[in-house]
Amino acid sequence: MRWAEGFIAVDWGTTNRRAYLIDGSGSRVDEFEDAKGVLSVAAGGFPAAVAEIRARLGDKPLLLAGMIGSNRGWMEAPYVPCPAGLDDLAGKLVWAGVREAIVPGVSFLGQGRADVMRGEEVQLLGAVAAGIVARDALVCHPGTHNKWALLRGGVIHIFGTVMTGELFSLLKEHSILAELLQRPVEVNDAFKRGVRRALERDMLPADLFEARAEVLLGQMERDDAPSYVSGLLVGTDVRIGLTWPLAARIPVMGRKELTQLYAAAIGEAGREAIELDGEGCFLAGINEIAKRI
Amino acid sequence: MRWAEGFIAVDWGTTNRRAYLIDGSGSRVDEFEDAKGVLSVAAGGFPAAVAEIRARLGDKPLLLAGMIGSNRGWMEAPYVPCPAGLDDLAGKLVWAGVREAIVPGVSFLGQGRADVMRGEEVQLLGAVAAGIVARDALVCHPGTHNKWALLRGGVIHIFGTVMTGELFSLLKEHSILAELLQRPVEVNDAFKRGVRRALERDMLPADLFEARAEVLLGQMERDDAPSYVSGLLVGTDVRIGLTWPLAARIPVMGRKELTQLYAAAIGEAGREAIELDGEGCFLAGINEIAKRI
Numbered sequence: 001m002r003w004a005e006g007f008i009a010v011d012w013g014t015t016n017r018r019a020y021l022i023d024g025s026g027s028r029v030d031e032f033e034d035a036k037g038v039l040s041v042a043a044g045g046f047p048a049a050v051a052e053i054r055a056r057l058g059d060k061p062l063l064l065a066g067m068i069g070s071n072r073g074w075m076e077a078p079y080v081p082c083p084a085g086l087d088d089l090a091g092k093l094v095w096a097g098v099r100e101a102i103v104p105g106v107s108f109l110g111q112g113r114a115d116v117m118r119g120e121e122v123q124l125l126g127a128v129a130a131g132i133v134a135r136d137a138l139v140c141h142p143g144t145h146n147k148w149a150l151l152r153g154g155v156i157h158i159f160g161t162v163m164t165g166e167l168f169s170l171l172k173e174h175s176i177l178a179e180l181l182q183r184p185v186e187v188n189d190a191f192k193r194g195v196r197r198a199l200e201r202d203m204l205p206a207d208l209f210e211a212r213a214e215v216l217l218g219q220m221e222r223d224d225a226p227s228y229v230s231g232l233l234v235g236t237d238v239r240i241g242l243t244w245p246l247a248a249r250i251p252v253m254g255r256k257e258l259t260q261l262y263a264a265a266i267g268e269a270g271r272e273a274i275e276l277d278g279e280g281c282f283l284a285g286i287n288e289i290a291k292r293i
Numbered sequence: 294m295r296w297a298e299g300f301i302a303v304d305w306g307t308t309n310r311r312a313y314l315i316d317g318s319g320s321r322v323d324e325f326e327d328a329k330g331v332l333s334v335a336a337g338g339f340p341a342a343v344a345e346i347r348a349r350l351g352d353k354p355l356l357l358a359g360m361i362g363s364n365r366g367w368m369e370a371p372y373v374p375c376p377a378g379l380d381d382l383a384g385k386l387v388w389a390g391v392r393e394a395i396v397p398g399v400s401f402l403g404q405g406r407a408d409v410m411r412g413e414e415v416q417l418l419g420a421v422a423a424g425i426v427a428r429d430a431l432v433c434h435p436g437t438h439n440k441w442a443l444l445r446g447g448v449i450h451i452f453g454t455v456m457t458g459e460l461f462s463l464l465k466e467h468s469i470l471a472e473l474l475q476r477p478v479e480v481n482d483a484f485k486r487g488v489r490r491a492l493e494r495d496m497l498p499a500d501l502f503e504a505r506a507e508v509l510l511g512q513m514e515r516d517d518a519p520s521y522v523s524g525l526l527v528g529t530d531v532r533i534g535l536t537w538p539l540a541a542r543i544p545v546m547g548r549k550e551l552t553q554l555y556a557a558a559i560g561e562a563g564r565e566a567i568e569l570d571g572e573g574c575f576l577a578g579i580n581e582i583a584k585r586i
């Protein structure tokens with residue numbers, strides 16, 4: 001490892017970024033999070049955005065993961081095709097400067113399907129390296145675009161994306177259902193009813209409209225609508241995910257407010273889930289990549 | 294019929310309105326269309342918006358259908374429950390003034406489902422009255438919210454809504470797919486491929502994201518994306534519709550740019566469709582209701 005004095009790890013997404021100062025032993029010693037996602041940085045603005053990170057956390061080398069490596073980010077880091085492990089990612093780092101490396105995303109092509117991820121690969125492979133997830137596992141990684149990743153021998157073998165989080169945001173912000181969806185989503189009876197509906201019949205674009213009709217016709221409490229609609233979407237996602245080869249327990253990795261929804265939906269489907277903190281997995285993965293530099 | 298001197302019929306939707314001057318014999322003699330849908334009229338603004346119609350088409354009685362009777366319109370016209378025929382609609386007109394009547398929408402409650410329509414009922418029942426659609430039929434009525442209506446004995450027996458048009462608009466205007474969806478949709482090979490995908494596997498929220506991945510990874514021409522994504526959505530809609538009891542040929546009623554998509558998708562599913570002009574059906578239906586006043 002060239003970076004014996006430590007480095008700064010950044011999980012740089014579309015709408016926010018989280019930066020961590022990592023010392024020479026791999027421990028997190030400082031961090032911050034802000035809303036400066038790649039979409040908020042103008043073309044040509046990344047050197048300044050990076051300087052700002054160093055001004056806050058110190059003048060260290062940077063290892064950047066996530067949408068920062070997309071065509072909307074600082075510099076495009078071409079996707080590494082599946083099967084993809086930590087050695088593959090470390091071997092295909094893109095250097096935006098002599099002390100600024102970007103982790104590539106991962107692509108899948110085959111079985112008549114195409115898919116891409118950026119950012120989740122660090123968490124998925126980090127969890128395996130840390131021994132939190134088995135080397136052969138199906139992992140659910142909720143987010144704006146939920147990933148179902150099949151790990152084989154400790155590498156990402158196949159994966160599939162379901163755009164559940166984005167669909168819920170679109171409905172909440174811009175659709176005819178918007179006025180019904182402003183309250184927080186909870187794991188309650190309405191959520192579970194939505195999940196069961198989605199598991200029982202595959203008619204999401206019909207069930208979404210019916211949610212509004214149920215409220216209009218007095219068949220559902222208005223306050224239950226956000227949880228019910230979330231349940232329809234997460235339930236559809238889990239129905240799709242459960243078509244993959246399954247282990248006994250399904251690790252669900254990410255932020256608590258999302259992993260709890262998926263864990264509940266997986267439970268409604270009669271399967272067992274185990275929730276994992278995505279941040280810890282990211283730190284484990286980014287340290288493994290830094291070791292290989 | 295009290296309105297022997299003719300009347301003005303208005304199909305007043307969320308985002309636009311079409312007004313027709315009908316003479317004493319039931320013939321259309323003048324008309325206009327504009328973007329003054331109910332959402333663009335401020336609270337209290339409907340008397341002025343109605344006066345404007347009379348200023349353009351003459352000082353006649355008005356018969357208003359569509360979202361004008363919703364809680365966002367001029368005055369709420371409570372839904373008439375299924376089974377609903379022309380006599381039911383005419384018997385439940387809501388009078389906003391002595392010469393201004395609003396046609397109610399139709400609701401369905403039963404089989405664990407709830408649904409509502411406003412505006413389509415006039416077209417559906419008009420088509421039956423005009424002998425264009427059989428008294429027992431499954432009719433597809435594409436729009437922002439596509440309706441599958443089961444007619445029995447000339448009345449609306451059951452119906453279901455699929456929010457296909459709105460989902461496409463949300464994706465086109467606000468989603469990560471937006472930049473890919475700006476070209477016009479065409480009934481071409483890409484559209485049919487999307488339809489077949491949706492008929493074969495019920496994974497819409499996954500297939501939508503994969504469309505973007507296919508372009509990123511060079512598996513689909515960028516210009517094909519709008520038609521392919523439209524095919525995924527319309528194909529999902531048709532897959533849902535084909536679970537209803539079917540006649541040999543399925544009438545598809547509405548605007549040509551939408552009916553052609555549904556007719557093509559129904560064809561891909563191995564069924565036959567017949568396209569009907571929604572405007573003619575509306576005029577037939579609104580005349581039938583006016584006769585009953």
